[in-house]
Amino acid sequence: MTPADRIDELRRLINHHAELYYERSAPEIADAEYDSLVNELRDLEAQFPDLIVPDSPTQRVQGRVAFENLVEAGPLLSLAESEDNAPKHRHAEQMLSLDNAYSEAELRAFDERVRKQLETAEDIDYVCELKIDGLSIALTYDNSSLKRAATRGDGVHGEVVTANVQTIKAIPKKLRTLVIGKFEVRGEIFFPRKAFEALNNEKLLAGEVPFANPRNAAAGTLRTLKSGAAAKRGLSAFVYQIVPVDLQDPLPVSHNEVLLMLERWGFPREPHTTLCRGIERTIDVIESWKEERGTFDFDTDGVVIKVDRLADRPVLGTTSKFPRWAIAFKFPAEQKTTLLRRIEVNVGRTGAVTPFAMLEPVFVSGSTVSMATLHNADDLARKDIREGDTVLVEKAGDVIPRVVGPVLSKRPPDAQPWVMPTECPRCGAALHRGEGEAVWRCENTSCPARLQRGLEHFASRSAMNIEGLGESLIAQLIEGRLVQDYADVYALTMETLAGLTSSSTRSDGKAIERRFGEKNAAKVVEQIERSRTNELWRLIYGLGIRHVGERGAEVLEEAFGSMDALIVATVEQLHSTREIGPVLAASIRSWFDEPRNRQLIKRLRAAGLRMDVPPEERGARSAPGPLAGKTYVLTGTLSALTREQATDAIERLGGKVTGSVSRKTTAVVVGVDAGSKAEKARTLGVATLDEPAFLALLAEHGS
Numbered sequence: 268m269t270p271a272d273r274i275d276e277l278r279r280l281i282n283h284h285a286e287l288y289y290e291r292s293a294p295e296i297a298d299a300e301y302d303s304l305v306n307e308l309r310d311l312e313a314q315f316p317d318l319i320v321p322d323s324p325t326q327r328v329q330g331r332v333a334f335e336n337l338v339e340a341g342p343l344l345s346l347a348e349s350e351d352n353a354p355k356h357r358h359a360e361q362m363l364s365l366d367n368a369y370s371e372a373e374l375r376a377f378d379e380r381v382r383k384q385l386e387t388a389e390d391i392d393y394v395c396e397l398k399i400d401g402l403s404i405a406l407t408y409d410n411s412s413l414k415r416a417a418t419r420g421d422g423v424h425g426e427v428v429t430a431n432v433q434t435i436k437a438i439p440k441k442l443r444t445l446v447i448g449k450f451e452v453r454g455e456i457f458f459p460r461k462a463f464e465a466l467n468n469e470k471l472l473a474g475e476v477p478f479a480n481p482r483n484a485a486a487g488t489l490r491t492l493k494s495g496a497a498a499k500r501g502l503s504a505f506v507y508q509i510v511p512v513d514l515q516d517p518l519p520v521s522h523n524e525v526l527l528m529l530e531r532w533g534f535p536r537e538p539h540t541t542l543c544r545g546i547e548r549t550i551d552v553i554e555s556w557k558e559e560r561g562t563f564d565f566d567t568d569g570v571v572i573k574v575d576r577l578a579d580r581p582v583l584g585t586t587s588k589f590p591r592w593a594i595a596f597k598f599p600a601e602q603k604t605t606l607l608r609r610i611e612v613n614v615g616r617t618g619a620v621t622p623f624a625m626l627e628p629v630f631v632s633g634s635t636v637s638m639a640t641l642h643n644a645d646d647l648a649r650k651d652i653r654e655g656d657t658v659l660v661e662k663a664g665d666v667i668p669r670v671v672g673p674v675l676s677k678r679p680p681d682a683q684p685w686v687m688p689t690e691c692p693r694c695g696a697a698l699h700r701g702e703g704e705a706v707w708r709c710e711n712t713s714c715p716a717r718l719q720r721g722l723e724h725f726a727s728r729s730a731m732n733i734e735g736l737g738e739s740l741i742a743q744l745i746e747g748r749l750v751q752d753y754a755d756v757y758a759l760t761m762e763t764l765a766g767l768t769s770s771s772t773r774s775d776g777k778a779i780e781r782r783f784g785e786k787n788a789a790k791v792v793e794q795i796e797r798s799r800t801n802e803l804w805r806l807i808y809g810l811g812i813r814h815v816g817e818r819g820a821e822v823l824e825e826a827f828g829s830m831d832a833l834i835v836a837t838v839e840q841l842h843s844t845r846e847i848g849p850v851l852a853a854s855i856r857s858w859f860d861e862p863r864n865r866q867l868i869k870r871l872r873a874a875g876l877r878m879d880v881p882p883e884e885r886g887a888r889s890a891p892g893p894l895a896g897k898t899y900v901l902t903g904t905l906s907a908l909t910r911e912q913a914t915d916a917i918e919r920l921g922g923k924v925t926g927s928v929s930r931k932t933t934a935v936v937v938g939v940d941a942g943s944k945a946e947k948a949r950t951l952g953v954a955t956l957d958e959p960a961f962l963a964l965l966a967e968h969g970s
């Protein structure tokens with residue numbers, strides 16, 4: 268069989284199995300086997316580049332499918348998958364995100380990189396599109412009919428929202444032209460500003476809580492409402508990408524032409540979209556849009572710049588998150604002035620006491636802000652922000668509102684400098700702060716404010732996932748002294764919960780008492796019960812140990828396998844675990860050294876919580892793999908895998924990944940921009956693997 272024949276055969280096999288997997292959800296071969304077909308094809312194509320054709324599965328999936336499958340077997344994605352029961356769709360190609368630029372200099376640097384990689388001194392054609400602040404959507408069409416709509420989800424799998432999307436007028440259910448075959452179109456669903464205002468007015472009139480911004484309103488409408496609402500409420504959409512799956516006709520050679528073609532087919536195209544020759548012209552267009560942005564009928568947070576010539580894109584490639592052929596220029600954060608009414612302090616679950624501003628509500632970057640962070644007491648004192656000041660407010664990274672500083676010319680004559688309290692506002696304990704630390708802390712571990720925040724975290728969706736155990740129920744439980752630590756949650760009964768009452772004031776000023784009731788109580792008790800068998804990492808994360816995030820908890824679960832092993836782990840053992848640095852190691856150790864915390868673990872154990880990884884899962888992990896006893900070092904950037912994915916792949920085959928090269932190292936995997944480790948390998952005579960060789964090694968072992 269010639270290489271060309273084998274390439275053909277592989278393409279046929281891959282297309283067949285991809286269809287079984289994606290379309291019929293009936294795979295006939297294991298993911299690993301599928302991956303090795305893709306890897307073999309990729310290797311052959313690397314050897315015989317002349318045989319690469321645009322519709323090869325390697326081009327279609329941009330080398331992703333195989334590696335997504337690899338990751339899927341790992342802990343992260345399978346958890347993301349099990350978060351809820353909504354039907355999931357696996358995207359034809361990963362939905363990537365965009366790298367950001369905040370200045371003209373960064374845009375010029377992007378252009379430099381592009382020209383360098385394309386080896387040209389000529390001006391590049393860029394398409395400028397407004398970056399719509401909505402929700403990305405993937406629409407699957409087959410022979411001109413809309414078959415499925417899915418949200419972005421984690422980029423690999425999205426939530427199926429076809430019924431709602433079908434009612435959005437802007438999205439064609441049937442194309443104007445007959446297009447034979449299958450493709451995915453991507454775009455953004457958003458609320459036009461006028462429709463958003465009308466919707467919120469309606470909500471206010473009905474006495475409901477209005478949506479904070481058009482984006483939330485769009486997400487809420489897509490996910491939670493019965494179809495029909497999307498149409499009535501006036502959601503709209505623009506599209507900006509096509510991903511061919513098996514199209515009969517070839518696509519145009521430029522992005523701009525693709526957009527025009529999509530428009531002819533009946534898709535909505537954002538009308539400002541402009542083709543620009545060269546980066547200077549591109550910057551002019553961005554400047555003009557910056558001025559106009561307030562006048563558009565939708566929220567936009569910047570401009571997306573894309574290399575127009577489609578043949579250039581595979582040459583530029585992608586990182587694990589972003590394409591290298593596009594960049595998002597973010598408009599500078601919008602700033603507004605408003606009145607700072609009061610400065611209050613919040614007590615967090617770790618005891619951190621931080622000041623925040625209560626503001627006269629003001630609309631900034633797409634939402635109404637009435638509270639904003641003030642970081643810490645030092646920052647506040649340095650900026651000399653006072654109650655009664657008129658202050659400048661912006662959203663950091665367009666998300667978290669913060670006070671930039673006071674407008675001194677508007678300061679009332681009697682405004683006094685603000686003084687940080689010396690005692691915890693909730694329990695009265697003296698506040699402390701460590702050497703060199705900016706944050707003051709309440710060190711009373713029984714402080715009700717700490718318990719409140721701690722329990723909210725413990726029960727949260729990403730930790731123990733106890734639905735119904737939210738802020739107000741927790742407040743009632745603490746108030747009634749029904750819980751004094753997390754273990755008390757497991758002693759709550761139907762009767763106790765059902766009998767809880769809360770009082771609130773109606774809009775006409777009348778006070779009302781509400782019983783929690785049997786129905787709600789039953790739901791919460793069931794959730795609590797279910798959480799006893801949660802995976803161990805959820806509990807580790809839920810404990811709220813400083814610096815231990817979800818990923819850290821997963822790493823600890825994988826490395827130690829049980830709470831018993833974790834409790835006795837030394838700082839050195841913790842530190843030698845992949846991804847656990849010295850700060851994290853010390854923080855974990857000191858948390859378990861606290862007798863009160865050990866007591867808590869004991870009580871949680873007595874309550875029947877799972878404290879280890881079931882043997883069947885453990886067994887799968889620790890079986891000696893084909894790379895057992897081998898040690899690898901990763902350096903530089905790989906194009907197909909993130910460092911984490913590469914590490915996972917090696918470890919799944921039984922190998923080890925370490926940070927430094929020694930004579931004992933089996934091989935150093937060398938990516939782009941590799942540093943001194945590649946040098947060291949050569950000096951020590953340690954083998955090196957470039958990316959194709961590394962991928963071949965993984966493929967050889969079916970990973």
Ligand code: IVH
Nearest residue numbers: 363364365396397398399403455507571590
């Ligand atoms: S292109 C591989 N174009 O921005 C390229 N994205 O930060 C992927 N977005 O998830 C996206 N307007 O939801 C592209 N004209 C536009 C866009 C746009 C809004 C969103 C999209 C994406 C996010 C990335």
